[in-house]
Amino acid sequence: MQFSRSYFILLLFLGLNYHCASADRALKTGLWQRFEISIENSSWQGNPFDIILEATFVSPSGRNLHHLGFYAGENTWKIYFMPDEKGKWTYQTQSDDEDLNGKSGKFTCIHSNLDAPLICDGKQWRLKNGKGDFPVIWNPAYPDGTHWGYRANSVSDQDIEAALDFAEQVVGARLLGIGELLIAPYDWAKDWPQSAVPYVKGKEGDEFFLPFWDNLNERMDAARDRNMGAYIMLYSDDALTPDNFGITPHSEKELRFLRYVIARLACYPHILWDTGIDIGEYRNNDWINWFAEWFTEHDAWKHPVSSRSGGGSGGIMPEKGSYYSLGGASLPSRTELLNYLSETKVPIAQTDHWRPFISRGNWNLKKLRIATWRCGLTGAQALFPDFNQGIIQFDQLEQGAREIGIATNFFKNELRSDLLELAPHDELLVSHGQVILSASPGKEYVVYDEEGVGFGIDFSGTKKTFRSEWYNPRSGEKIPNGKIAGGKIQSFTAPPEGSDWVLHVYLQ
Numbered sequence: 001m002q003f004s005r006s007y008f009i010l011l012l013f014l015g016l017n018y019h020c021a022s023a024d025r026a027l028k029t030g031l032w033q034r035f036e037i038s039i040e041n042s043s044w045q046g047n048p049f050d051i052i053l054e055a056t057f058v059s060p061s062g063r064n065l066h067h068l069g070f071y072a073g074e075n076t077w078k079i080y081f082m083p084d085e086k087g088k089w090t091y092q093t094q095s096d097d098e099d100l101n102g103k104s105g106k107f108t109c110i111h112s113n114l115d116a117p118l119i120c121d122g123k124q125w126r127l128k129n130g131k132g133d134f135p136v137i138w139n140p141a142y143p144d145g146t147h148w149g150y151r152a153n154s155v156s157d158q159d160i161e162a163a164l165d166f167a168e169q170v171v172g173a174r175l176l177g178i179g180e181l182l183i184a185p186y187d188w189a190k191d192w193p194q195s196a197v198p199y200v201k202g203k204e205g206d207e208f209f210l211p212f213w214d215n216l217n218e219r220m221d222a223a224r225d226r227n228m229g230a231y232i233m234l235y236s237d238d239a240l241t242p243d244n245f246g247i248t249p250h251s252e253k254e255l256r257f258l259r260y261v262i263a264r265l266a267c268y269p270h271i272l273w274d275t276g277i278d279i280g281e282y283r284n285n286d287w288i289n290w291f292a293e294w295f296t297e298h299d300a301w302k303h304p305v306s307s308r309s310g311g312g313s314g315g316i317m318p319e320k321g322s323y324y325s326l327g328g329a330s331l332p333s334r335t336e337l338l339n340y341l342s343e344t345k346v347p348i349a350q351t352d353h354w355r356p357f358i359s360r361g362n363w364n365l366k367k368l369r370i371a372t373w374r375c376g377l378t379g380a381q382a383l384f385p386d387f388n389q390g391i392i393q394f395d396q397l398e399q400g401a402r403e404i405g406i407a408t409n410f411f412k413n414e415l416r417s418d419l420l421e422l423a424p425h426d427e428l429l430v431s432h433g434q435v436i437l438s439a440s441p442g443k444e445y446v447v448y449d450e451e452g453v454g455f456g457i458d459f460s461g462t463k464k465t466f467r468s469e470w471y472n473p474r475s476g477e478k479i480p481n482g483k484i485a486g487g488k489i490q491s492f493t494a495p496p497e498g499s500d501w502v503l504h505v506y507l508q
Contacts, residue, residue, distance in 0.1 A: 376410075470503055
C-alpha cells in the first residue's frame with residue numbers, strides 16, 4: 001500500500017498537535033495542588049543538601065513568591081510549589097550552582113475542588129476566602145499498634161489509605177499530627193525502623209533519608225486531596241533533643257533541617273508550624289522569636305507558626321507567632337478556655353496530645369468528648385486528641401473518633417450561621433450545672449449541657465421566633481424540640497437518655 005506525501009504531512013501535523021496538547025495538560029495544576037520543577041545536576045560538589053536552590057514565581061496578578069528547592073536524590077533537585085491564584089504563572093530559578101540557576105518556565109493554575117488554606121482570622125481559624133473552621137488534629141493509628149506505623153509507611157499500603165479515609169470521614173480532621181518530625185532510632189525510639197525517621201541513622205543533621213521524605217510527601221498529597229494537612233512540630237526532647245545530634249541553635253545543621261522542612265512541606269494548604277516538646281529546656285526565648293520570624297520569611301504562603309508554651313513546655317508565645325500553641329495535660333475548664341481567648345489576639349490550638357491510653361491527664365472518652373465541645377464553643381480552639389500512644393484499644397479508638405466526628409460535623413454542616421459569628425454568651429444562661437452557650441444573639445444559639453440537668457436561656461433581647469432541636473453528641477441523632485418564642489426566659493430539659501446533650505436554636 002502506498003501513501004501520499006500529504007498523508008505523511010497530516011500525520012506529522014496531528015502528531016505535533018498531540019504532543020503540544022499533552023505538554024499543555026502537563027503544565028496545568030489545580031488551585032492549592034502541587035506544581036513540581038525537576039532539574040538534573042551531575043556536577044555538584046560537597047553536601048548536596050547544602051546547595052541552595054530557590055525559584056521566584058510570578059502570579060497572574062503580579063505577586064512574587066519565593067520558594068526553596070531541595071535535593072531529591074539521583075543528581076536531581078526539585079521545587080514543590082502551590083499556586084494560590086488561577087491563571088498563568090511564570091517562574092525562574094536562582095542558585096549559586098550554575099546547573100540549577102536561571103531555569104525558567106510557566107504553567108497555568110486551574111480550578112480545583114480543594115478547600116482553601118487554613119489561616120488565622122483575628123482570634124479564630126478560617127479557610128482563606130471561606131468560612132470559619134474548627135481544626136481537629138488527629139494522629140492516625142496503624143493496625144499493629146506501633147506508634148510509628150503511620151509515619152513509616154507509604155500510601156500504597158492499604159492500611160495507610162484506610163487511616164487517611166478514617167481521619168477524613170469519621171473524625172473530620174483538618175490536620176494530621178504525627179508527633180515530632182525529628183526522631184532518631186535511639187533511646188525510647190531505638191526500635192523505630194529507618195523508614196520512620198528523617199535522617200540516615202548515624203548521620204543525623206547531615207544526610208536526610210530520602211524514602212522517608214518521599215513517603216511523607218505522598219501521604220501529604222493524599223491528605224491534601226481529602227482536604228487535610230498537617231500539624232508539624234519539629235523537635236523532641238530529653239535523649240532526642242536536637243542538640244544531641246549536633247543540631248544546635250542557628251547552626252549549619254539546624255538551618256539545613258529548617259530549609260528542607262520548608263522546601264518539602266510548605267506547598268500544602270493546611271499546615272501549622274511549631275517548635276518542639278518542652279522547647280524551653282533546650283532553646284531560649286530569643287531563639288523562639290527567631291524561629292517564628294524565619295518561618296514567616298521563608299514560607300511563601302505564611303502558614304501559621306507558633307511555639308508551644310504553657311504546661312511544662314517552657315518558652316514563650318513568639319512575638320511574631322500567628323497562633324497560640326498551648327500545652328497542658330488535663331481537661332481545661334470553660335473558664336480556662338475563656339481566659340485563653342480573652343488574653344490572646346490570635347487563634348488558639350491546644351497542641352498537647354490528649355491521650356486516653358496513658359495515665360497523663362487521666363483522659364477517657366467522655367472527657368475527650370467534653371473537651372471537643374468546650375473547645376468548639378469557645379472560639380473554635382483547635383485540639384489534639386491522640387489515641388496513638390500506649391496500648392491502643394481499637395474499639396475505644398473507633399468510638400472516640402466517631403464522637404469527635406459528630407462534633408466536627410455539627411460545626412461544619414449543622415450551623416445556620418458561620419462559625420466565625422458564634423461567640424461565648426454564658427451570660428444568657430439560667431443554668432443549674434455544667435452548661436455553656438455560644439451564640440450569634442438573635443440569630444443562632446448552641447448550648448452544651450455536659451450533665452443533662454437542664455437550663456434556661458434568656459431570649460428577652462429578641463422578639464423573634466426560633467426552631468430548636470436536640471443533638472446527641474454520642475450518636476449524632478437529632479430530636480426536634482419545636483418552636484421557641486423570644487422575649488422571655490425559656491427553660492429546657494434534656495432528653496432522658498445519656499448524660500450530655502447539645503441544644504441547637506436557630507431562626508426558621
